[in-house]
Amino acid sequence: MSGGARHGAIHQLHGRDVSFPVLKRALLDVAHSLHSSGWVANHDGNVSARLEAGRFLITPTALSKRVLDETDPIVVDRSGRVLQGGRRPFSEFKMHVAVYDMRPDAKAVVHAHPPCATALSVMGVEVEPKMMAEPVVSLGNRVPMVPYGFPNSAEQIAQIREMAANFDVVTLAHHGALAWGDDLEQALMRLELVEHLAKIQLAAMQVGPLRTLPDADVSRLLEKRAAAGLGPAGRRGG
Numbered sequence: 001m002s003g004g005a006r007h008g009a010i011h012q013l014h015g016r017d018v019s020f021p022v023l024k025r026a027l028l029d030v031a032h033s034l035h036s037s038g039w040v041a042n043h044d045g046n047v048s049a050r051l052e053a054g055r056f057l058i059t060p061t062a063l064s065k066r067v068l069d070e071t072d073p074i075v076v077d078r079s080g081r082v083l084q085g086g087r088r089p090f091s092e093f094k095m096h097v098a099v100y101d102m103r104p105d106a107k108a109v110v111h112a113h114p115p116c117a118t119a120l121s122v123m124g125v126e127v128e129p130k131m132m133a134e135p136v137v138s139l140g141n142r143v144p145m146v147p148y149g150f151p152n153s154a155e156q157i158a159q160i161r162e163m164a165a166n167f168d169v170v171t172l173a174h175h176g177a178l179a180w181g182d183d184l185e186q187a188l189m190r191l192e193l194v195e196h197l198a199k200i201q202l203a204a205m206q207v208g209p210l211r212t213l214p215d216a217d218v219s220r221l222l223e224k225r226a227a228a229g230l231g232p233a234g235r236r237g238g
């Protein structure tokens, strides 16, 4: 495939068609925001966007998300082989591929170690969207936690594949959070919402046992979610 075809390709962002350079700029913006939000340290975190023909634009390994510039993102195939660019892919790319395989609608995946969501995952506690109404509509009635597994082990990848079919964001026990969406912006916002909820949850748990909305109201909110076409079921039309 020629480089010209690649750069002429159309990608989506905020519901609009954008060029490859604009997509790359958006990938860098997301990477920078992971750092400025304090959700990654050292070389933590990674971002990918699906391109055409089984290729992906990804952040490289071994660089802080703070310093990435236009020359750093690389294009890889699903096995992580570098097709374009001079840097190396991150080892956690297998998690991203697990999501892309299970969710043809997913165009972007974002992974970070946001401190509050990660703290809950360390303690084996799921982030609870049923604390408030809006998160149930946005995320559903559950943000599941992928059970602890050795990073990138076949068992852990199998768990992520299973959850990716039914959810849009998960936490990873003793590790962090992983979100995906129609574009980079949506994936980032889901990660942001999960970290925000985790912050509220940790504060609430200082006061007493966590309280959630009445079941009947959660059911009504899930109906609203389905009617709005949100969530994997909504997008599949069922």
Ligand SMILES: [Zn+2]
Pocket (backbone or CB within 6 Å): 044, 045, 092, 111, 112, 113, 175, 176
């Ligand atoms: Zn990680």
